[in-house]
Structures are given as structure tokens and as C-alpha cells.
Amino acid sequence: MPTAADDEGVSQPPPPRDDHSPVPWSPPPTDFNAAAAPPWPPEASQAWHASPPSQPQGPPASQPQGQPASQAPPLPLADRVPGAVAHDVYAHAGASWPPTTPPDPSQFGPMSGPPHLIPPPPPPDRPSGWNGPAFGMLAIFLLALTALLWPQYRARMTERKVGPLVAGLSQRNAGARCPRYITAIFTNVGSVSLDASGEINDYTDLTGPICDGLRRLYTPEGKAEMQCLLTDGRCPPSAVKSVVALSVVAHESMHLRGILDEAAAECTSIGEGIRTGELAGLTAEQGRMIAWAHYAALNPNTPEQYNVTPQNCPAVAELQQNPPGNEASRDQLARLAQQTWVTLGDG
Numbered sequence: 001m002p003t004a005a006d007d008e009g010v011s012q013p014p015p016p017r018d019d020h021s022p023v024p025w026s027p028p029p030t031d032f033n034a035a036a037a038p039p040w041p042p043e044a045s046q047a048w049h050a051s052p053p054s055q056p057q058g059p060p061a062s063q064p065q066g067q068p069a070s071q072a073p074p075l076p077l078a079d080r081v082p083g084a085v086a087h088d089v090y091a092h093a094g095a096s097w098p099p100t101t102p103p104d105p106s107q108f109g110p111m112s113g114p115p116h117l118i119p120p121p122p123p124p125d126r127p128s129g130w131n132g133p134a135f136g137m138l139a140i141f142l143l144a145l146t147a148l149l150w151p152q153y154r155a156r157m158t159e160r161k162v163g164p165l166v167a168g169l170s171q172r173n174a175g176a177r178c179p180r181y182i183t184a185i186f187t188n189v190g191s192v193s194l195d196a197s198g199e200i201n202d203y204t205d206l207t208g209p210i211c212d213g214l215r216r217l218y219t220p221e222g223k224a225e226m227q228c229l230l231t232d233g234r235c236p237p238s239a240v241k242s243v244v245a246l247s248v249v250a251h252e253s254m255h256l257r258g259i260l261d262e263a264a265a266e267c268t269s270i271g272e273g274i275r276t277g278e279l280a281g282l283t284a285e286q287g288r289m290i291a292w293a294h295y296a297a298l299n300p301n302t303p304e305q306y307n308v309t310p311q312n313c314p315a316v317a318e319l320q321q322n323p324p325g326n327e328a329s330r331d332q333l334a335r336l337a338q339q340t341w342v343t344l345g346d347g
Contacts, residue, residue, distance in 0.1 A: 151180045158211050161218040162249065166204065168279045169253035169272060174202045176249065178211035190248040192255040200260075204252035206245075209344050213238070213245030217280060226282060229289040233329035233336075240336045244344065247294040250276045262305045263312070270295050270308070271315030288324035289333060295319060296330070297337035 155178040163175040192204045206214075216222040216238050226242065228235035235243070250272055254265035269276075270291050277287020295316050299308055310317035323330060 154178075154215070155180050155211070158215045158218075162211075162214050165249060165276070165279045166253050166256065169250055169269075169276065170256035172202070172256060174204070174253070174256045176211075176214075176252075177203050177205050179206075179208050190252040192252055200256060200258065202256070204249070204256060206248070206252075207344075209241065210245045210248050213241035213243075214249070217242040217245065223281060226286060229286045229329075229333065230283075230325070231329065233289075233325070233332035235333065235336060237336075237340070240333075240340045243290050243293050243333070243337055244298065244340050246276055246280060246290050247298055250294070262303075263308055266299060266302075266306050267308045267313035267315055270299075270313065270319070273315075285324055288319075289330075291315070292319055292324055292330055293333050293337040296334040298341050301338060301341055 158178045159176055166174050166176050190204055190206050190210060193201055195201055217226070222238065222242060225236055225239035228239055229243075247269070250269035251265055254268045254272075257268075259265045259268055273291025273294070274284045274287040277284060277290055280287075282290075295308070299306060308316050310320055
């Protein structure tokens, strides 16, 4: 049998429990290695197991005399194993051991389970800054940005495509400018101005409808529509607008070439009909039909200083002597071009 001297300095086990009361609950350790009791010496462990806890003598006070004492229930795990931590579910519920009925889940609160098994509540929802008004403001900003940048993009793309046509007709490094915003309504269909030193600028200003006709021309659909110039002259409105736009660019390009007189610029641009068509990606015959529409439909509806006749313009005399296409197609195209020109305004 071990003596008191043998157990000096050794951690003593807890005294046995004989009341069989529920084990008080304690939170589980976060570090089980650190929470475990230090190991006992071998002789202390042997002494403990050789002398188990004594059982209570005699029946409880409430038991009548003469009746045999009931067998004592087994001890909880925390009383039988030194250093064990009590995690008895029924002890948490406040019931006795051994249980006679299942525990009532309502004793554990709104969630079913022992307190140490109930997960922490979720974090509260934080309102997002992207609410309805924020999305509305973002949509307004994007619409305003699109309205600001889209005209810039369309104008620059058209100017890039028309640049070679203007440079080829003016025989210099020149181009065209298409309107970005509402400023187009305050100008004629085309114009060329002088810079501060009195020199001719290197670009011509065009209005929105003229740029629209040029933009349509430089698409596959626009090129296909121009085939009407080689048939009966019944062209769709978009093709007629392209014909008028090419005539305006040809006239303004003559100003960029240095011809400032309006009649002389008109005559020279009509004579450049074939070259205008070829620079625009059309055939020579289509270019001659454009020159005919320029002379027969546009020129009669311009101020007097623009007028040309076979007597003062060799190009017009040549067109009358050798007109393109047939008479029906020329008359049909001239009628449609005149209606479009009057709608756009004289230049």
C-alpha cells in the first residue's frame, strides 16, 4: 500500500463522489494537450486503481428499513478518470444520471443542442452602398458619358474614311471635319475658311446630313445601293444622299485646291466626276452619273455665282455631248437628287 510519503509532490486525484449529483458544466478547452492533467507516476496510478472509491454504506435515508439496497449507478466519466473534463450532455440539461427520459430540446434555447455545441450567431447584415439611388446615378453617368463620346467617335471614323477622297481631289494634305454636336445646324452643307494669316485651311467643314451620306457610302450596304446609278436611276433615299454628299465634297475640295471662285470651283468639280467616283470606290460610269446629278439637279438650285453653263464650263459641255446612262435613268436621278438637295439646303 502506498504511504503518504510516497505521494508527496504528486498531484492527488479528486475525492470520490457519492451523491451522484450532476457534474457542473465547464467550457471545453481550446488546447486539449494543455488542459490535460500532468501524467501520474506509475506507482501512484497503480495505487489508485488498486483501491477504487468506496461505495456508500447502507441504503439512502429515504429508503425503508428492511429492503435491500439498490445497486449504485456507475460514476460519471469525470469521477472515474483522473484529469477528465466533464462533457455530460445530461449534466448540462440538469438531469440525473442515468437518464430515464430524453432531454427536452427546449432547455437548450432556440437551437437544439448543448450550449457548447450551439454555433455563434451570424454577423449582422451590413447595408450595401450599391442601393437603388446609387445604381440610378451610375446609369445617368454612363448615359451622359455615351452622349458625349459617341458623336466624337462617329465623326472621327467618318473623317478618317473621307480623308483620302478630299486629299486626292484637293491635291494636298487636307481632310474633312464632321460635326460633333448641334453646331452643324448653324452652317451650310459645306464650307472652307481661311486661317488667321489669310491662307486656306487644310480641311472643309461638313454638316451632319452630308457626313451621314458619306458614312453610309463607306459601308458594304451603301456601295451596293449605288448600283442604282447603272440601272434605272431609282435610288433609295440613302443612296441619293450619298450622291449629294459626294458632289458637295468635290466642290469644297476645289476650294482647298486654291480655286476660290464659286463658278470655277463648281465647273472643276463637275469635271472631276470620274476621279471622284474612283476615289470613293465606285466605277468611272457611276462617277459620271454623279457629275450629271451635280450639274442637272444641284447647280440650278444654287445662287447665281455658282451657276455654270456649256458656254462657260467645258466639263458641262462634254457631259451634254456624251451623257452617261440613258435618258430615263438620268431624269429619274436628277429629280431625286434635286428633292434631296432642296431639303438639305443650298451650299
